[in-house]
Amino acid sequence: MNITYLEAIRLAQQKALAEDPRVFIYGQDIGGFGGAFKATKNLAKEFPGRVLDAPISEDAMVGMAIGAAIEGMRPIVEMQFADFSTCGLNQIVNQAATLHYRTGISCPMVVRLPSGGTPGGGPFHSQSMEALYAHYPGLVVMTPATVEDAYTMLLEAVALDDPVIFCEHKFLYYHLKAEKLPEEALPFWKARIARPGRDATVVAYSAMLHEALAAAEELVHDGYDIEVVDLRSVKPIDTDTILASVARTGRLLVVSEAWPWGGVAAEVIARVATEGFGLLDAPPQRLNARETPVPYHPALWGTHRPTASSVANSLRQLLEL
Protein backbone atom coordinates (compact mmCIF):
# COMPACT_ATOMS: atom_id res chain seq x y z
CA MET A 1 0.00 0.00 0.00
CA ASN A 2 1.34 3.37 -1.06
CA ILE A 3 -0.16 6.33 0.77
CA THR A 4 0.52 9.77 -0.63
CA TYR A 5 0.90 12.94 1.43
CA LEU A 6 -2.45 14.09 0.02
CA GLU A 7 -4.16 10.80 0.91
CA ALA A 8 -2.73 11.06 4.42
CA ILE A 9 -4.48 14.44 4.78
CA ARG A 10 -7.72 12.95 3.49
CA LEU A 11 -7.44 9.98 5.84
CA ALA A 12 -6.69 12.21 8.83
CA GLN A 13 -9.84 14.20 8.12
CA GLN A 14 -11.84 11.01 7.68
CA LYS A 15 -10.61 9.76 11.05
CA ALA A 16 -11.33 13.11 12.73
CA LEU A 17 -14.87 13.16 11.31
CA ALA A 18 -15.46 9.55 12.33
CA GLU A 19 -14.19 9.92 15.87
CA ASP A 20 -15.30 13.41 16.86
CA PRO A 21 -18.85 14.64 16.22
CA ARG A 22 -17.64 18.22 16.76
CA VAL A 23 -15.59 18.14 13.56
CA PHE A 24 -16.88 19.53 10.28
CA ILE A 25 -15.11 20.76 7.14
CA TYR A 26 -15.95 23.95 5.29
CA GLY A 27 -14.39 25.14 2.06
CA GLN A 28 -14.83 25.81 -1.61
CA ASP A 29 -15.71 22.82 -3.83
CA ILE A 30 -15.02 20.33 -1.03
CA GLY A 31 -18.42 18.62 -0.96
CA GLY A 32 -19.44 16.28 -3.78
CA PHE A 33 -16.52 17.48 -5.89
CA GLY A 34 -14.04 16.47 -3.20
CA GLY A 35 -11.91 19.62 -3.31
CA ALA A 36 -9.63 21.17 -5.91
CA PHE A 37 -6.92 18.66 -4.93
CA LYS A 38 -9.33 15.92 -3.75
CA ALA A 39 -8.28 16.20 -0.12
CA THR A 40 -11.92 15.61 0.87
CA LYS A 41 -12.77 13.01 -1.79
CA ASN A 42 -15.85 10.97 -0.80
CA LEU A 43 -15.97 12.57 2.67
CA ALA A 44 -19.21 14.48 1.99
CA LYS A 45 -20.85 11.20 1.03
CA GLU A 46 -19.47 9.35 4.03
CA PHE A 47 -20.35 12.15 6.49
CA PRO A 48 -23.55 13.80 5.20
CA GLY A 49 -24.00 17.42 6.23
CA ARG A 50 -20.52 17.71 7.73
CA VAL A 51 -18.40 18.48 4.65
CA LEU A 52 -19.90 21.64 3.25
CA ASP A 53 -19.31 23.73 0.14
CA ALA A 54 -18.67 27.36 1.05
CA PRO A 55 -19.28 30.44 -1.07
CA ILE A 56 -16.09 32.12 -2.36
CA SER A 57 -15.81 34.09 0.86
CA GLU A 58 -12.60 33.40 2.71
CA ASP A 59 -13.31 36.06 5.33
CA ALA A 60 -16.72 34.61 6.11
CA MET A 61 -15.42 31.04 5.99
CA VAL A 62 -12.96 31.80 8.77
CA GLY A 63 -15.45 33.94 10.68
CA MET A 64 -17.90 31.08 10.54
CA ALA A 65 -15.29 28.67 11.89
CA ILE A 66 -14.54 31.04 14.77
CA GLY A 67 -18.20 31.31 15.74
CA ALA A 68 -18.58 27.54 15.58
CA ALA A 69 -15.41 27.04 17.63
CA ILE A 70 -16.75 29.40 20.30
CA GLU A 71 -19.77 27.10 20.52
CA GLY A 72 -17.57 24.02 20.99
CA MET A 73 -17.22 22.70 17.44
CA ARG A 74 -13.90 21.70 15.82
CA PRO A 75 -14.08 23.23 12.34
CA ILE A 76 -11.56 22.57 9.59
CA VAL A 77 -11.48 25.26 6.90
CA GLU A 78 -9.94 24.33 3.58
CA MET A 79 -8.50 27.28 1.68
CA GLN A 80 -8.37 26.32 -1.98
CA PHE A 81 -4.84 27.74 -2.13
CA ALA A 82 -2.79 29.21 0.70
CA ASP A 83 -2.51 32.39 -1.35
CA PHE A 84 -6.26 33.07 -0.99
CA SER A 85 -6.05 32.98 2.78
CA THR A 86 -5.07 36.66 2.63
CA CYS A 87 -8.77 37.29 1.89
CA GLY A 88 -9.47 35.72 5.28
CA LEU A 89 -6.43 37.22 6.98
CA ASN A 90 -8.38 39.65 9.12
CA GLN A 91 -10.54 36.97 10.70
CA ILE A 92 -7.52 34.72 11.28
CA VAL A 93 -5.16 37.25 12.83
CA ASN A 94 -7.58 39.66 14.50
CA GLN A 95 -10.36 37.39 15.66
CA ALA A 96 -9.15 33.78 15.93
CA ALA A 97 -5.68 34.67 17.19
CA THR A 98 -6.86 37.21 19.76
CA LEU A 99 -9.89 35.37 21.11
CA HIS A 100 -8.30 33.45 23.95
CA TYR A 101 -6.18 36.32 25.22
CA ARG A 102 -9.07 38.76 25.11
CA THR A 103 -11.92 36.63 26.38
CA GLY A 104 -10.43 33.49 27.95
CA ILE A 105 -12.34 31.34 25.44
CA SER A 106 -10.38 28.90 23.26
CA CYS A 107 -10.66 28.94 19.49
CA PRO A 108 -10.10 25.33 18.37
CA MET A 109 -10.06 25.46 14.58
CA VAL A 110 -7.77 24.39 11.75
CA VAL A 111 -7.20 26.37 8.58
CA ARG A 112 -5.65 24.14 5.94
CA LEU A 113 -3.42 25.99 3.48
CA PRO A 114 -2.35 24.16 0.31
CA SER A 115 0.99 25.91 0.21
CA GLY A 116 4.17 26.41 -1.76
CA GLY A 117 5.20 26.25 -5.34
CA THR A 118 4.61 23.78 -8.13
CA PRO A 119 5.74 24.21 -11.75
CA GLY A 120 3.36 26.61 -13.49
CA GLY A 121 1.67 27.77 -10.31
CA GLY A 122 2.64 31.41 -10.72
CA PRO A 123 2.41 34.36 -8.35
CA PHE A 124 -1.02 33.58 -6.84
CA HIS A 125 -1.01 29.79 -6.50
CA SER A 126 2.46 29.22 -5.05
CA GLN A 127 2.94 31.22 -1.90
CA SER A 128 4.34 30.12 1.45
CA MET A 129 2.44 31.99 4.15
CA GLU A 130 3.88 30.53 7.35
CA ALA A 131 5.91 33.57 8.40
CA LEU A 132 2.93 35.88 8.03
CA TYR A 133 0.79 33.80 10.38
CA ALA A 134 3.62 32.96 12.76
CA HIS A 135 4.11 36.68 13.29
CA TYR A 136 0.81 36.93 15.16
CA PRO A 137 0.58 35.77 18.77
CA GLY A 138 -2.01 33.05 19.32
CA LEU A 139 -1.63 30.98 16.15
CA VAL A 140 0.05 27.58 15.88
CA VAL A 141 1.72 27.10 12.48
CA MET A 142 2.40 23.54 11.35
CA THR A 143 4.54 22.73 8.30
CA PRO A 144 4.66 18.94 7.87
CA ALA A 145 7.28 17.58 5.48
CA THR A 146 6.43 13.88 5.46
CA VAL A 147 3.41 11.69 4.81
CA GLU A 148 3.49 10.51 8.41
CA ASP A 149 3.59 14.06 9.79
CA ALA A 150 0.84 15.23 7.45
CA TYR A 151 -1.36 12.57 9.01
CA THR A 152 -0.50 12.75 12.70
CA MET A 153 -0.03 16.50 12.86
CA LEU A 154 -3.41 17.19 11.23
CA LEU A 155 -5.03 14.98 13.85
CA GLU A 156 -3.13 16.86 16.56
CA ALA A 157 -4.24 20.14 15.00
CA VAL A 158 -7.90 19.13 15.19
CA ALA A 159 -7.52 18.01 18.79
CA LEU A 160 -5.73 21.19 19.88
CA ASP A 161 -7.66 23.95 21.68
CA ASP A 162 -5.69 26.68 19.87
CA PRO A 163 -6.20 27.82 16.27
CA VAL A 164 -3.85 26.08 13.84
CA ILE A 165 -2.61 27.19 10.44
CA PHE A 166 -1.82 23.90 8.72
CA CYS A 167 0.60 24.52 5.84
CA GLU A 168 0.44 21.43 3.64
CA HIS A 169 2.76 21.51 0.65
CA LYS A 170 1.21 21.00 -2.78
CA PHE A 171 4.49 19.82 -4.30
CA LEU A 172 4.52 16.97 -1.79
CA TYR A 173 0.87 15.98 -2.39
CA TYR A 174 1.66 13.36 -5.03
CA HIS A 175 5.47 13.08 -4.82
CA LEU A 176 5.72 11.63 -1.34
CA LYS A 177 4.55 8.16 -0.47
CA ALA A 178 4.63 6.01 2.63
CA GLU A 179 3.98 2.33 3.20
CA LYS A 180 1.74 2.86 6.19
CA LEU A 181 0.53 5.52 8.56
CA PRO A 182 1.91 5.71 12.09
CA GLU A 183 -0.04 5.10 15.26
CA GLU A 184 2.23 7.38 17.25
CA ALA A 185 4.48 10.29 16.46
CA LEU A 186 6.61 13.00 18.00
CA PRO A 187 4.47 15.79 19.46
CA PHE A 188 3.94 18.46 16.82
CA TRP A 189 6.10 21.04 18.54
CA LYS A 190 9.23 18.86 18.50
CA ALA A 191 11.71 19.23 15.65
CA ARG A 192 13.20 16.03 14.30
CA ILE A 193 16.74 15.12 13.33
CA ALA A 194 15.92 13.93 9.82
CA ARG A 195 19.55 13.05 9.08
CA PRO A 196 22.29 12.95 11.69
CA GLY A 197 25.65 14.47 10.80
CA ARG A 198 28.62 16.33 12.26
CA ASP A 199 29.97 18.96 9.85
CA ALA A 200 27.06 21.41 9.49
CA THR A 201 23.39 21.72 10.40
CA VAL A 202 20.71 22.44 7.83
CA VAL A 203 17.40 23.53 9.35
CA ALA A 204 14.50 23.12 6.92
CA TYR A 205 10.77 22.42 6.89
CA SER A 206 8.03 21.41 4.49
CA ALA A 207 9.17 20.73 0.89
CA MET A 208 12.62 22.18 1.58
CA LEU A 209 13.38 19.25 3.88
CA HIS A 210 13.67 17.02 0.83
CA GLU A 211 15.91 19.48 -1.02
CA ALA A 212 18.11 19.66 2.08
CA LEU A 213 18.29 15.86 2.41
CA ALA A 214 19.24 15.52 -1.26
CA ALA A 215 21.92 18.20 -0.83
CA ALA A 216 23.27 16.35 2.20
CA GLU A 217 23.60 13.18 0.11
CA GLU A 218 25.40 15.16 -2.57
CA LEU A 219 27.91 16.43 -0.02
CA VAL A 220 28.74 12.89 1.04
CA HIS A 221 30.75 12.78 -2.19
CA ASP A 222 32.69 15.82 -0.98
CA GLY A 223 33.45 14.00 2.25
CA TYR A 224 31.04 15.95 4.45
CA ASP A 225 28.49 14.60 6.88
CA ILE A 226 25.56 17.04 7.09
CA GLU A 227 22.91 17.03 9.81
CA VAL A 228 19.38 17.97 8.72
CA VAL A 229 16.76 19.21 11.17
CA ASP A 230 13.08 19.15 10.17
CA LEU A 231 11.27 21.89 12.12
CA ARG A 232 7.84 20.22 11.56
CA SER A 233 6.09 23.18 13.26
CA VAL A 234 7.44 26.67 12.80
CA LYS A 235 5.36 27.92 15.73
CA PRO A 236 5.97 26.98 18.42
CA ILE A 237 9.56 26.56 17.30
CA ASP A 238 11.77 23.92 18.91
CA THR A 239 14.83 26.05 19.62
CA ASP A 240 16.35 23.40 21.89
CA THR A 241 16.69 20.81 19.13
CA ILE A 242 18.19 23.43 16.79
CA LEU A 243 20.70 24.58 19.40
CA ALA A 244 21.65 21.01 20.27
CA SER A 245 22.35 20.31 16.61
CA VAL A 246 24.41 23.49 16.17
CA ALA A 247 26.31 22.52 19.32
CA ARG A 248 27.33 19.31 17.54
CA THR A 249 28.21 20.86 14.17
CA GLY A 250 29.18 24.50 14.80
CA ARG A 251 27.70 25.58 11.46
CA LEU A 252 24.16 26.54 10.46
CA LEU A 253 22.30 26.94 7.19
CA VAL A 254 18.54 27.58 7.28
CA VAL A 255 16.56 26.81 4.12
CA SER A 256 13.08 28.14 3.43
CA GLU A 257 10.93 28.33 0.31
CA ALA A 258 9.46 31.61 1.60
CA TRP A 259 10.88 35.07 1.11
CA PRO A 260 13.73 36.15 3.39
CA TRP A 261 12.29 39.29 5.04
CA GLY A 262 11.16 38.63 8.59
CA GLY A 263 10.81 34.96 7.79
CA VAL A 264 11.24 31.65 9.56
CA ALA A 265 14.88 31.42 8.43
CA ALA A 266 15.54 34.85 9.92
CA GLU A 267 13.85 33.77 13.15
CA VAL A 268 15.93 30.59 13.44
CA ILE A 269 19.15 32.54 12.87
CA ALA A 270 18.11 35.20 15.37
CA ARG A 271 17.48 32.56 18.00
CA VAL A 272 20.76 30.75 17.39
CA ALA A 273 22.69 34.04 17.33
CA THR A 274 21.15 35.28 20.58
CA GLU A 275 20.97 32.01 22.51
CA GLY A 276 23.85 30.02 21.01
CA PHE A 277 26.37 32.48 19.59
CA GLY A 278 29.24 30.65 21.25
CA LEU A 279 28.27 27.41 19.52
CA LEU A 280 28.93 28.85 16.07
CA ASP A 281 32.24 28.36 14.25
CA ALA A 282 31.09 30.41 11.25
CA PRO A 283 28.44 33.08 10.54
CA PRO A 284 25.00 31.44 10.25
CA GLN A 285 23.58 31.43 6.71
CA ARG A 286 20.17 31.32 5.13
CA LEU A 287 18.86 30.34 1.75
CA ASN A 288 15.42 31.60 0.78
CA ALA A 289 13.33 32.14 -2.32
CA ARG A 290 14.37 35.12 -4.40
CA GLU A 291 12.89 38.47 -3.54
CA THR A 292 10.29 38.61 -6.33
CA PRO A 293 6.77 37.22 -6.72
CA VAL A 294 6.84 33.50 -7.50
CA PRO A 295 7.30 33.24 -11.29
CA TYR A 296 5.11 31.13 -13.54
CA HIS A 297 7.52 29.49 -15.97
CA PRO A 298 9.19 26.32 -14.66
CA ALA A 299 12.60 27.59 -15.79
CA LEU A 300 12.21 30.69 -13.63
CA TRP A 301 10.40 28.94 -10.79
CA GLY A 302 13.14 26.30 -10.57
CA THR A 303 15.71 28.97 -9.74
CA HIS A 304 13.38 31.18 -7.70
CA ARG A 305 13.11 28.66 -4.91
CA PRO A 306 15.99 26.82 -3.21
CA THR A 307 16.78 23.42 -4.73
CA ALA A 308 19.04 20.53 -3.75
CA SER A 309 21.70 22.03 -5.98
CA SER A 310 21.51 25.56 -4.51
CA VAL A 311 21.39 24.13 -0.98
CA ALA A 312 24.52 22.08 -1.75
CA ASN A 313 26.28 25.20 -3.08
CA SER A 314 25.33 27.17 0.03
CA LEU A 315 26.60 24.34 2.20
CA ARG A 316 29.94 24.24 0.40
CA GLN A 317 30.34 27.98 0.97
CA LEU A 318 29.37 27.61 4.63
CA LEU A 319 31.88 24.80 5.13
CA GLU A 320 34.68 26.98 3.75
CA LEU A 321 33.97 29.91 6.09
Added chain:
Amino acid sequence: MTKEIARRSFRLMLEARVLEEKLAALYRSGKIVGGVFLGRGQEALSVALGVHLRRGDIYAPLIRDQAGRLAFGDTILDTLRTYLGSSLGPMRGRDGNIHRGRPSEGYHAMISHLGAMVSTVCGSLMAKRFRGETGIVGATCIGEGGTSTGSFHEGMNMAAVEKLPLVVVVANNQFSYSTSNDRQFACDDMITRAAAYGMTGRRAIGNDLIDCLKVLGDAVAAARGGEGPQLVVADLLRLVGHGEHDDASYIPAALKESPLGRDCLDLAQQALLENGWISEEELSEWRTIVEKEVEETSAKVLREPAPDPAEEDWNAFSVVGRNLSGEDEE
Protein backbone atom coordinates in the same frame (compact mmCIF):
# COMPACT_ATOMS: atom_id res chain seq x y z
CA MET B 1 -47.21 45.51 22.04
CA THR B 2 -47.28 44.77 25.70
CA LYS B 3 -46.94 47.35 28.37
CA GLU B 4 -44.35 45.30 30.19
CA ILE B 5 -41.91 45.02 27.30
CA ALA B 6 -42.17 48.75 26.64
CA ARG B 7 -41.58 49.55 30.31
CA ARG B 8 -38.62 47.16 30.50
CA SER B 9 -37.14 48.59 27.32
CA PHE B 10 -37.49 52.16 28.54
CA ARG B 11 -35.86 51.29 31.85
CA LEU B 12 -32.89 49.75 29.99
CA MET B 13 -32.65 52.80 27.72
CA LEU B 14 -32.55 54.99 30.79
CA GLU B 15 -29.85 52.82 32.37
CA ALA B 16 -27.80 52.99 29.15
CA ARG B 17 -28.18 56.77 28.91
CA VAL B 18 -27.27 57.45 32.54
CA LEU B 19 -24.37 54.98 32.41
CA GLU B 20 -23.03 56.53 29.22
CA GLU B 21 -23.27 60.03 30.69
CA LYS B 22 -21.11 58.74 33.53
CA LEU B 23 -18.65 57.19 31.07
CA ALA B 24 -18.35 60.55 29.29
CA ALA B 25 -17.70 62.27 32.63
CA LEU B 26 -15.07 59.69 33.56
CA TYR B 27 -13.42 60.19 30.17
CA ARG B 28 -13.36 63.97 30.56
CA SER B 29 -11.81 63.63 34.00
CA GLY B 30 -9.08 61.38 32.60
CA LYS B 31 -10.20 58.22 34.40
CA ILE B 32 -10.85 56.32 31.17
CA VAL B 33 -7.99 55.90 28.72
CA GLY B 34 -8.48 55.13 25.05
CA GLY B 35 -11.90 56.00 23.74
CA VAL B 36 -15.49 56.30 24.85
CA PHE B 37 -18.11 55.49 22.22
CA LEU B 38 -21.69 56.32 23.06
CA GLY B 39 -25.04 55.22 21.70
CA ARG B 40 -26.97 58.40 22.48
CA GLY B 41 -29.90 58.59 20.10
CA GLN B 42 -29.69 54.90 19.21
CA GLU B 43 -30.94 53.36 22.46
CA ALA B 44 -34.45 52.60 21.18
CA LEU B 45 -33.25 50.57 18.20
CA SER B 46 -30.55 48.86 20.24
CA VAL B 47 -32.78 47.84 23.12
CA ALA B 48 -35.55 46.68 20.79
CA LEU B 49 -33.26 43.95 19.51
CA GLY B 50 -31.83 43.04 22.91
CA VAL B 51 -35.19 42.58 24.65
CA HIS B 52 -36.32 40.08 22.03
CA LEU B 53 -33.32 37.82 22.53
CA ARG B 54 -33.23 35.01 25.09
CA ARG B 55 -30.68 32.96 26.94
CA GLY B 56 -29.22 30.53 24.40
CA ASP B 57 -29.38 33.07 21.57
CA ILE B 58 -26.24 34.60 20.04
CA TYR B 59 -25.64 38.35 20.18
CA ALA B 60 -22.79 40.36 18.68
CA PRO B 61 -23.47 44.03 19.40
CA LEU B 62 -21.45 46.87 17.99
CA ILE B 63 -20.29 50.18 19.37
CA ARG B 64 -23.60 51.96 20.00
CA ASP B 65 -25.42 49.11 21.67
CA GLN B 66 -25.15 49.79 25.38
CA ALA B 67 -28.93 49.46 25.72
CA GLY B 68 -29.10 46.19 23.79
CA ARG B 69 -26.16 44.82 25.75
CA LEU B 70 -27.89 45.51 29.07
CA ALA B 71 -31.02 43.84 27.71
CA PHE B 72 -29.02 40.73 26.77
CA GLY B 73 -27.56 40.45 30.27
CA ASP B 74 -24.47 42.65 30.27
CA THR B 75 -24.27 44.72 33.42
CA ILE B 76 -23.42 48.23 34.55
CA LEU B 77 -20.65 46.62 36.59
CA ASP B 78 -19.03 44.79 33.64
CA THR B 79 -19.32 47.90 31.50
CA LEU B 80 -17.55 50.08 34.03
CA ARG B 81 -14.96 47.42 34.76
CA THR B 82 -14.11 47.16 31.06
CA TYR B 83 -13.98 50.92 30.47
CA LEU B 84 -11.91 51.50 33.60
CA GLY B 85 -9.65 48.50 32.93
CA SER B 86 -10.38 46.70 36.19
CA SER B 87 -8.59 43.38 36.55
CA LEU B 88 -11.87 41.97 37.89
CA GLY B 89 -13.84 42.63 34.70
CA PRO B 90 -14.49 40.15 31.90
CA MET B 91 -11.71 41.65 29.73
CA ARG B 92 -9.20 42.08 32.62
CA GLY B 93 -7.59 45.14 31.06
CA ARG B 94 -6.70 43.14 27.96
CA ASP B 95 -9.34 44.86 25.91
CA GLY B 96 -11.45 47.88 26.64
CA ASN B 97 -14.60 49.91 26.14
CA ILE B 98 -17.06 48.35 23.70
CA HIS B 99 -14.81 45.36 22.97
CA ARG B 100 -16.34 43.27 25.68
CA GLY B 101 -18.36 40.11 25.81
CA ARG B 102 -18.77 36.70 27.33
CA PRO B 103 -18.56 34.39 24.31
CA SER B 104 -19.34 31.27 26.34
CA GLU B 105 -22.72 32.85 27.11
CA GLY B 106 -23.47 33.67 23.47
CA TYR B 107 -22.36 37.28 23.94
CA HIS B 108 -19.62 37.84 21.36
CA ALA B 109 -16.88 40.41 21.94
CA MET B 110 -16.65 42.56 18.84
CA ILE B 111 -13.40 43.23 17.03
CA SER B 112 -12.95 46.68 15.51
CA HIS B 113 -13.00 45.46 11.93
CA LEU B 114 -16.51 46.20 10.75
CA GLY B 115 -18.61 43.40 9.34
CA ALA B 116 -16.44 40.69 10.87
CA MET B 117 -19.04 39.68 13.45
CA VAL B 118 -21.71 38.74 10.89
CA SER B 119 -19.99 35.50 9.89
CA THR B 120 -18.94 34.77 13.47
CA VAL B 121 -22.57 34.81 14.57
CA CYS B 122 -23.35 32.60 11.55
CA GLY B 123 -20.76 30.12 12.81
CA SER B 124 -22.29 29.93 16.27
CA LEU B 125 -25.68 29.35 14.64
CA MET B 126 -24.18 26.61 12.48
CA ALA B 127 -22.83 24.95 15.64
CA LYS B 128 -26.29 24.98 17.15
CA ARG B 129 -27.74 23.56 13.94
CA PHE B 130 -25.16 20.75 13.98
CA ARG B 131 -26.23 19.94 17.53
CA GLY B 132 -29.88 19.94 16.58
CA GLU B 133 -30.80 22.95 18.70
CA THR B 134 -33.81 24.77 17.29
CA GLY B 135 -35.64 28.00 18.07
CA ILE B 136 -32.33 29.86 18.35
CA VAL B 137 -31.68 33.33 16.97
CA GLY B 138 -28.38 35.07 16.27
CA ALA B 139 -28.26 38.82 16.00
CA THR B 140 -25.72 41.48 15.20
CA CYS B 141 -25.74 45.22 14.66
CA ILE B 142 -23.82 47.53 12.39
CA GLY B 143 -23.87 51.08 11.12
CA GLU B 144 -24.51 52.03 7.52
CA GLY B 145 -20.78 52.60 7.04
CA GLY B 146 -19.95 49.06 8.11
CA THR B 147 -22.15 47.71 5.33
CA SER B 148 -19.52 48.89 2.84
CA THR B 149 -17.03 46.25 3.97
CA GLY B 150 -16.37 43.02 2.14
CA SER B 151 -16.65 41.17 5.42
CA PHE B 152 -20.25 42.36 5.88
CA HIS B 153 -21.17 41.29 2.36
CA GLU B 154 -19.57 37.87 2.73
CA GLY B 155 -21.32 37.26 6.03
CA MET B 156 -24.73 38.35 4.72
CA ASN B 157 -24.41 36.17 1.64
CA MET B 158 -23.31 33.20 3.74
CA ALA B 159 -26.24 33.63 6.14
CA ALA B 160 -28.65 33.64 3.22
CA VAL B 161 -27.05 30.61 1.55
CA GLU B 162 -27.28 28.66 4.81
CA LYS B 163 -30.75 30.10 5.60
CA LEU B 164 -29.60 30.86 9.12
CA PRO B 165 -31.85 32.38 11.81
CA LEU B 166 -29.88 35.62 11.76
CA VAL B 167 -31.12 39.15 12.42
CA VAL B 168 -28.88 41.96 11.19
CA VAL B 169 -29.78 45.47 12.33
CA VAL B 170 -28.37 48.38 10.38
CA ALA B 171 -28.49 51.67 12.25
CA ASN B 172 -28.34 54.20 9.45
CA ASN B 173 -27.22 57.14 11.54
CA GLN B 174 -26.30 59.19 8.47
CA PHE B 175 -22.58 59.52 9.26
CA SER B 176 -19.80 56.96 9.37
CA TYR B 177 -17.52 58.88 11.72
CA SER B 178 -17.59 62.10 9.64
CA THR B 179 -18.46 60.65 6.22
CA SER B 180 -21.99 61.38 5.03
CA ASN B 181 -24.05 58.77 3.22
CA ASP B 182 -23.55 60.27 -0.24
CA ARG B 183 -19.90 59.25 0.05
CA GLN B 184 -20.70 55.86 1.58
CA PHE B 185 -23.17 54.14 -0.77
CA ALA B 186 -25.08 54.92 -3.92
CA CYS B 187 -28.19 52.78 -3.75
CA ASP B 188 -31.44 54.68 -3.24
CA ASP B 189 -32.49 52.73 -0.21
CA MET B 190 -30.40 50.28 1.78
CA ILE B 191 -33.41 48.06 2.35
CA THR B 192 -33.18 46.95 -1.30
CA ARG B 193 -30.07 45.03 -0.37
CA ALA B 194 -32.19 42.54 1.58
CA ALA B 195 -33.84 41.26 -1.58
CA ALA B 196 -30.48 41.14 -3.33
CA TYR B 197 -29.11 38.86 -0.62
CA GLY B 198 -32.24 36.74 -0.52
CA MET B 199 -33.30 37.97 2.91
CA THR B 200 -36.41 39.54 4.31
CA GLY B 201 -36.01 43.30 4.70
CA ARG B 202 -37.79 45.36 7.33
CA ARG B 203 -37.73 49.04 8.08
CA ALA B 204 -37.97 50.62 11.52
CA ILE B 205 -38.27 54.22 12.64
CA GLY B 206 -35.01 54.38 14.50
CA ASN B 207 -35.94 56.86 17.22
CA ASP B 208 -39.40 55.45 17.88
CA LEU B 209 -39.22 52.79 20.59
CA ILE B 210 -42.70 51.43 19.97
CA ASP B 211 -42.05 51.03 16.25
CA CYS B 212 -38.61 49.50 16.85
CA LEU B 213 -40.07 47.01 19.32
CA LYS B 214 -42.70 45.94 16.82
CA VAL B 215 -40.33 45.61 13.86
CA LEU B 216 -37.55 43.88 15.81
CA GLY B 217 -40.09 41.65 17.53
CA ASP B 218 -41.39 40.57 14.12
CA ALA B 219 -37.89 40.09 12.72
CA VAL B 220 -36.68 38.00 15.67
CA ALA B 221 -39.88 35.93 15.65
CA ALA B 222 -39.53 35.28 11.92
CA ALA B 223 -35.91 34.18 12.28
CA ARG B 224 -36.79 32.02 15.28
CA GLY B 225 -39.66 30.51 13.35
CA GLY B 226 -37.42 29.31 10.53
CA GLU B 227 -38.03 32.05 7.97
CA GLY B 228 -34.32 32.66 7.40
CA PRO B 229 -32.17 35.76 7.83
CA GLN B 230 -33.72 39.16 8.40
CA LEU B 231 -32.29 42.58 7.61
CA VAL B 232 -33.66 45.52 9.58
CA VAL B 233 -32.73 49.03 8.50
CA ALA B 234 -33.54 51.99 10.71
CA ASP B 235 -32.89 55.65 10.00
CA LEU B 236 -31.82 57.74 12.95
CA LEU B 237 -29.22 60.27 14.00
CA ARG B 238 -26.30 59.80 16.35
CA LEU B 239 -26.70 62.57 18.93
CA VAL B 240 -23.02 62.55 19.89
CA GLY B 241 -19.69 62.36 18.12
CA HIS B 242 -18.21 59.13 16.86
CA GLY B 243 -16.43 59.03 20.20
CA GLU B 244 -16.19 61.52 23.02
CA HIS B 245 -13.09 63.00 21.36
CA ASP B 246 -15.26 64.08 18.40
CA ASP B 247 -17.49 67.18 18.57
CA ALA B 248 -19.50 66.04 15.50
CA SER B 249 -19.37 69.55 14.05
CA TYR B 250 -19.86 67.97 10.63
CA ILE B 251 -23.52 67.14 11.38
CA PRO B 252 -25.65 70.00 9.93
CA ALA B 253 -27.94 71.86 12.32
CA ALA B 254 -30.90 71.33 9.99
CA LEU B 255 -30.53 67.57 10.33
CA LYS B 256 -30.37 67.80 14.11
CA GLU B 257 -33.57 69.85 14.08
CA SER B 258 -35.35 67.46 11.70
CA PRO B 259 -37.56 64.58 12.95
CA LEU B 260 -34.49 62.35 12.58
CA GLY B 261 -32.74 64.35 15.29
CA ARG B 262 -35.39 63.88 17.95
CA ASP B 263 -34.08 62.07 21.01
CA CYS B 264 -35.48 58.54 21.24
CA LEU B 265 -35.39 58.61 25.04
CA ASP B 266 -37.63 61.71 25.16
CA LEU B 267 -39.97 60.21 22.57
CA ALA B 268 -40.19 56.91 24.43
CA GLN B 269 -40.90 58.65 27.72
CA GLN B 270 -43.64 60.65 26.08
CA ALA B 271 -45.17 57.52 24.55
CA LEU B 272 -45.14 55.66 27.85
CA LEU B 273 -46.76 58.58 29.63
CA GLU B 274 -49.41 59.02 26.93
CA ASN B 275 -50.29 55.32 27.09
CA GLY B 276 -50.52 55.52 30.84
CA TRP B 277 -47.82 52.85 31.15
CA ILE B 278 -45.78 54.88 33.58
CA SER B 279 -46.36 57.86 35.86
CA GLU B 280 -44.22 60.96 36.34
CA GLU B 281 -43.54 59.79 39.89
CA GLU B 282 -42.32 56.40 38.80
CA LEU B 283 -40.14 57.97 36.10
CA SER B 284 -38.51 60.18 38.66
CA GLU B 285 -38.05 57.23 40.98
CA TRP B 286 -36.44 55.13 38.20
CA ARG B 287 -34.02 57.91 37.34
CA THR B 288 -32.99 58.23 40.98
CA ILE B 289 -32.47 54.48 41.34
CA VAL B 290 -30.45 54.22 38.10
CA GLU B 291 -28.29 57.24 38.92
CA LYS B 292 -27.57 55.81 42.36
CA GLU B 293 -26.59 52.42 40.96
CA VAL B 294 -24.31 53.95 38.33
CA GLU B 295 -22.62 56.25 40.88
CA GLU B 296 -22.13 53.49 43.44
CA THR B 297 -20.84 51.02 40.86
CA SER B 298 -18.46 53.59 39.42
CA ALA B 299 -17.09 54.41 42.87
CA LYS B 300 -16.60 50.72 43.60
CA VAL B 301 -14.85 49.98 40.29
CA LEU B 302 -12.55 52.99 40.66
CA ARG B 303 -11.23 51.33 43.82
CA GLU B 304 -10.62 47.98 42.11
CA PRO B 305 -7.11 46.84 41.19
CA ALA B 306 -5.64 47.58 37.80
CA PRO B 307 -4.04 44.65 35.97
CA ASP B 308 -0.52 43.89 37.18
CA PRO B 309 2.09 43.40 34.42
CA ALA B 310 4.10 41.18 36.76
CA GLU B 311 1.11 38.89 37.28
CA GLU B 312 -0.10 38.99 33.68
CA ASP B 313 -0.15 35.68 31.77
CA TRP B 314 1.85 36.76 28.73
CA ASN B 315 0.81 33.80 26.58
CA ALA B 316 -1.74 34.25 23.81
CA PHE B 317 -2.31 30.50 23.53
CA SER B 318 -4.93 28.53 25.37
CA VAL B 319 -2.85 25.36 25.79
CA VAL B 320 0.33 25.66 23.71
CA GLY B 321 3.32 26.59 25.82
CA ARG B 322 1.57 25.29 28.90
CA ASN B 323 1.87 21.82 30.34
CA LEU B 324 0.58 20.04 27.26
CA SER B 325 0.38 16.22 27.52
CA GLY B 326 2.36 16.33 30.71
CA GLU B 327 5.40 17.76 28.94
CA ASP B 328 6.68 21.28 28.76
CA GLU B 329 7.11 21.89 25.06
CA GLU B 330 9.06 25.10 25.21
